[in-house]
Amino acid sequence: MIEVKKLRKSFDGRTVLHDIDATFYTGKTNLIIGQSGSGKTVLVKSLVGLLRPDKGEILFDGRNLLTMTSQEVKELRKEIGMLFQGSALFDSETVLGNVMFPLTMFTSMSRAEMLDRAMFCIERVNLKGAENKYPSEISGGMQKRVAIARAIALNPKYLFCDEPNSGLDPKTSIVIDELLSDITHEYGITTVINTHDMNSVLGIGENIIFINKGHREWVGDMSQIYTTSNEALNDFVFATRLFQDVRAYVAKHGKI
Amino acid sequence: MILTNSLANFGRYCMFLTRTFSIPDRWSVFGKRTIQEVSKLGIDSIPLVIIISLFIGAVCTIQMQLNVSSPLIPSYSVGLATREIILLEFSNSILCLILAGKVGSNIASEIGTMRVTEQIDALEIMGVNSANYLTLPKIVAFVFFMPVLSVLCMGTAFIGGWCVAAFTDIIPVSRYVYGLQTMFTEWYVWYGLIKSLVFAFLIASISSYCGYYVKGGALQVGKASTDAVVSSSIFILLFDVILTKLLLQ
Ligand SMILES: Nc1ncnc2c1ncn2[C@@H]1O[C@H](COP(=O)(O)OP(=O)(O)O)[C@@H](O)[C@H]1O
Numbered sequence: 137m138i139e140v141k142k143l144r145k146s147f148d149g150r151t152v153l154h155d156i157d158a159t160f161y162t163g164k165t166n167l168i169i170g171q172s173g174s175g176k177t178v179l180v181k182s183l184v185g186l187l188r189p190d191k192g193e194i195l196f197d198g199r200n201l202l203t204m205t206s207q208e209v210k211e212l213r214k215e216i217g218m219l220f221q222g223s224a225l226f227d228s229e230t231v232l233g234n235v236m237f238p239l240t241m242f243t244s245m246s247r248a249e250m251l252d253r254a255m256f257c258i259e260r261v262n263l264k265g266a267e268n269k270y271p272s273e274i275s276g277g278m279q280k281r282v283a284i285a286r287a288i289a290l291n292p293k294y295l296f297c298d299e300p301n302s303g304l305d306p307k308t309s310i311v312i313d314e315l316l317s318d319i320t321h322e323y324g325i326t327t328v329i330n331t332h333d334m335n336s337v338l339g340i341g342e343n344i345i346f347i348n349k350g351h352r353e354w355v356g357d358m359s360q361i362y363t364t365s366n367e368a369l370n371d372f373v374f375a376t377r378l379f380q381d382v383r384a385y386v387a388k389h390g391k392i
Numbered sequence: 393m394i395l396t397n398s399l400a401n402f403g404r405y406c407m408f409l410t411r412t413f414s415i416p417d418r419w420s421v422f423g424k425r426t427i428q429e430v431s432k433l434g435i436d437s438i439p440l441v442i443i444i445s446l447f448i449g450a451v452c453t454i455q456m457q458l459n460v461s462s463p464l465i466p467s468y469s470v471g472l473a474t475r476e477i478i479l480l481e482f483s484n485s486i487l488c489l490i491l492a493g494k495v496g497s498n499i500a501s502e503i504g505t506m507r508v509t510e511q512i513d514a515l516e517i518m519g520v521n522s523a524n525y526l527t528l529p530k531i532v533a534f535v536f537f538m539p540v541l542s543v544l545c546m547g548t549a550f551i552g553g554w555c556v557a558a559f560t561d562i563i564p565v566s567r568y569v570y571g572l573q574t575m576f577t578e579w580y581v582w583y584g585l586i587k588s589l590v591f592a593f594l595i596a597s598i599s600s601y602c603g604y605y606v607k608g609g610a611l612q613v614g615k616a617s618t619d620a621v622v623s624s625s626i627f628i629l630l631f632d633v634i635l636t637k638l639l640l641q
């Protein structure tokens with residue numbers, strides 16, 4: 137479980153996150169949603185320590201990230217996997233090289249064991265056969281899956297994803313969403329996904345935190361979202377005709 | 393404004409270097425990366441070094457001949473003056489200014505691209521010291537390979553001069569070779585090599601620094617690689633003066 141308390145972050149005097157409180161649960165897909173520019177990426181990067189918040193607490197199962205020594209942060213990071221918006225694969229390494237990378241850096245496995253583990257992760261994301269390709273030779277959706285395989289190679293306790301399906305077609309998005317959701321439940325990971333994709337919100341949102349202009353506006357799960365009276369959230373989620381119809385349908389029939 | 397900026401940059405550069413010069417997480421990975429960098433930064437520069445040295449050696453010899461064609465000056469002084477120019481300045485300062493363009497922009501754009509595509513963040517998240525992982529192999533590889541390039545440069549430049557003597561009639565080959573050998577000061581070679589080591593360190597570290605702190609996108613990566621070349625060149629010239637004063641006087 138990750139608890140965030142009164143987290144504030146500003147850039148050059150402009151406050152981007154206003155005293156955010158949030159809890160991310162173990163074994164659940166925790167979603168951070170909000171419009172573009174609302175501060176989702178800044179929040180996720182603060183959570184993993186890539187940005188230094190001005191004040192607040194970030195507790196990883198009780199351990200406060202902001203008061204750790206750099207050695208403790210280094211240890212904690214071995215329990216963290218992260219998926220970046222642009223995949224952030226190492227272009228000079230093959231798919232296999234990318235997935236092997238954390239293993240070579242941080243385990244004392246033999247090469248055969250590493251290969252085994254890497255191939256297991258690659259198969260887990262359904263990329264068997266692509267292990268010798270370079271990132272530039274595979275599609276965006278495949279790159280995202282390689283990034284997932286790399287993120288789970290060390291069996292992380294916490295998985296962070298920054299817009300995992302931005303730039304992907306709806307069908308591929310669903311594949312990625314389901315993969316993340318399955319992995320979360322299978323291995324009991326605390327997964328934090330930041331997204332503005334409504335399909336993900338209504339598909340895998342077990343614990344949803346809505347950020348609006350740097351304030352935490354709303355917390356709930358995907359079933360509560362249909363009946364919320366929060367205006368900003370309604371504006372955001374039900375912006376398109378399609379989702380307005382879905383809401384009307386749910387209101388009439390109780391479920392989809 | 394400029395002063396505070398430069399001071400801030402200098403402070404950040406020092407902090408970057410302290411992060412770079414820490415114990416690598418994995419020695420085997422460090423070794424492998426260093427060998428790759430030797431090939432990319434060093435071996436790949438050899439053709440450029442050979443071409444440039446050959447031509448500059450030739451041109452130096454021709455120009456020396458033009459400038460010292462006086463009955464009062466012995467003809468072997470063409471070889472001698474060419475040798476001194478090559479050993480004292482060309483095989484280190486000028487060579488490094490040229491390599492700053494090739495190697496510096498290569499390093500800065502590579503690291504800068506990794507920064508803007510979040511690959512450096514990905515390394516940090518895994519718990520890797522990214523400054524150390526990316527930069528130390530480059531600095532070590534380039535500094536250790538620089539003397540090789542420098543010696544190669546000296547040799548090839550002399551051959552360039554020799555070609556002029558051999559294939560034209562402006563100076564006899566024997567006079568040129570005698571000039572190369574006469575009144576030789578061994579210390580000049582060491583002086584040149586010491587300078588080249590320092591310059592290699594400046595190029596690799598400053599360019600890495602410029603790339604590492606890129607903010608933005610492709611445009612800023614391009615700017616960083618220009619900055620890397622300009623800053624390394626300026627510092628090479630500055631240290632050229634300092635080292636010459638320290639080592640030759
Ligand atoms: N490094 C930075 N320096 C200054 N401002 C930033 C920085 N990163 C983000 N911001 C600002 O913070 C706000 C939130 O950005 P971000 O978290 O990227 O939004 P999103 O919710 O789309 O991920 C934006 O207005 C952006 O301009």
Ligand SMILES: [Mg+2]
Pocket residue numbers: 176177299
């Ligand atoms: Mg974002």
